[in-house]
Amino acid sequence: MSPEAPDDESNQSLWFVVAAPLCWAAHFLVSYATVAVWCERYAGRDGSLYQARVAVAAYTAAALGGIGLIALAAWRRYQHGGGTEAFDADTPLGRHRFIGSATLLLSALSAVATAYSALTVVFIRDCH
Amino acid sequence: MCSPAARSRTLLAALALGAAACRGPQSALDPAGRGADRIATLFTIMAVGAAVVWLAMVALTVFAVRVHAAPRVERRTALFILGGGALVPTVVLTALLVYGLALLPELVAPAPAGSLRVAVTGEQWWWRVRYPGPDGRTVELANEVHLPLGQAADLRLDSADVIHSFWIPSLGGKLDMFPGRTSRLALWPTRAGRYRGVCAEYCGASHALMAFAVVVEPRAALDRWLAHQSEPARPPTTPLGARGAALFLADGCGACHAVRGTPAAGTLGPDLTHVGSRHGLGAATLPNDAGTFARWITHPESLKPGVHMPAFGMLPPADVRALAAYLEELQ
Known part of the structure; x- marks a missing residue:
């Protein structure tokens, strides 16, 4: 069954809920590793962070894009069935909408967290 | 019951005490x-x-x-929860984070x-x-x-x-x-x-x-202090200090401590060339006087648990007094 027809829940997955936080975690990990390797291997202790900042900007754009797509899909789930049935109802449609709601909220949180991580390199411009 | 004036005085006294605790x-x-x-x-x-x-x-x-x-209107309440519970905290946190991060470059420069x-x-x-x-x-x-x-x-x-x-x-x-x-x-x-x-x-x-x-x-005073610190230790001027200087070498203190200008050249422990001039002993936790020197020599573990320096409690009290006098003279 497709997500648009939630009567059969056999192929529903909770991984959808954690997709946005995973984007945030991946963004943090890759940004951290990039800056650490850049400063330790290439730029040196007092070197410029410019290239690493560009890379982090690219990671941030990719992460926010991914989180945006997840949020869009979550919004569609949340609105499924006209959005009239209570999303905490003990029915397949209620659970479908609940997953959409939870994913949407986590997407918002992940987007803010990703932006906060990226803010660091807006202000820190060298490896010192 | 306290009068309003008495309560105000108590409050002011508490605030003054609190403000005093911020100094030091x-x-x-x-x-x-x-x-x-x-x-x-x-x-x-x-x-x-x-x-x-x-x-x-x-x-x-x-x-x-x-x-x-x-009772509230449900939709308005939901919007209020979203605004007050998510949007406003995000805006406030973002403002504080940006302000805090903006300080970093200067602090780590x-x-x-x-x-x-x-x-x-x-x-x-x-x-x-x-x-x-x-x-x-x-x-x-x-x-x-x-x-x-x-x-x-x-x-x-x-x-x-x-x-x-x-x-x-x-x-x-x-x-x-x-x-x-x-x-x-x-x-x-x-x-x-x-x-x-x-x-x-x-x-x-x-x-x-x-x-x-x-x-x-001021830099001039610091340079004078540094010039003094760079000099070797002055020889002791009292008989007790002179006896302590001899004991310092005879008891093996120089194996761990240096006193520049003497054969003591150990590097394991603190340099003691001008230890008598310092503003404290035991990593600035004890007063700098002969009594503390004596306690440190004989029972360092009681003053600093786990300290690497062995206790010299076996030394005769007269020797300990002489060592303490010598160290106090290392100005």
Whole structure:
């Protein structure tokens, strides 16, 4: 069954809920590793962070894009069935909408967290 | 019952006591350096921001429960929860984060070239301090750092054993000290005086007894002090001190401690060349006098648990007094 027809829940997955936080975690990990390797291997202790900042900007754009797509899909789930049935109802449609709601909220949180991580390199411009 | 006037007096006295507690040689709320000043301002803004948010929340709670205890329109309530529970905190946190991050570049910037350089090594549980001179000679002392007033100091920090953290709350932020890695910290003292530095990272049994004295003084005074510290020890001037000097070598103290100008050249423990002139003993946790020297020689473990120095309690009391007199004379 497709997500648009939630009567059969056999192929529903909770991984959808954690997709946005995973984007945030991946963004943090890759940004951290990039800056650490850049400063330790290439730029040196007092070197410029410019290239690493560009890379982090690219990671941030990719992460926010991914989180945006997840949020869009979550919004569609949340609105499924006209959005009239209570999303905490003990029915397949209620659970479908609940997953959409939870994913949407986590997407918002992940987007803010990703932006906060990226803010660091807006202000820190060298490896010192 | 207290009268309103008595209550006001009590409140004012409590506030005065609270304000007095913010001062002192080891208070981040009484800054005497550029970095500490920025951090104190950051703390004030964070504290005021937290107080405003807390008061607003309490006011809203009182309004919802007491003032307007009636059913609400569901949609408006949902929007209010979204705004007050998510949007406003995000905006407030973002503003505070941006302000805090904007401070970082200045706080972590290295000292300008030509600044006074001081190398500090954290060891369990004391501080080895070295002032490299322009002629290549290094002046070594322990547990005391002198910094120039109104000028930057370039501190090079590392550790000989475990992770320590160098922190002079009155002058700036703290920085961890790692074995095998040199960290750089710039401090800009702005007010002359005596301050207290501490280890800010738990490093073993006597972590809480690992402090150091900090003196901020004009550059000319610092240069005079440094010139004095670079000189070898003066010979003792009293018979008791002279006997202590002989005992110092005979009892093997020189295997771990150096007293420049004598055969004692150990490097395991603190350099004692001018130990009598320091602002404290046992990493600035004890008074600098003959009685403390005597207790330290005979029962160091009772003053600093886990200390590496062995106890010399087997020495005759007369020898201990002579050693203490000698060390006190090392001005």
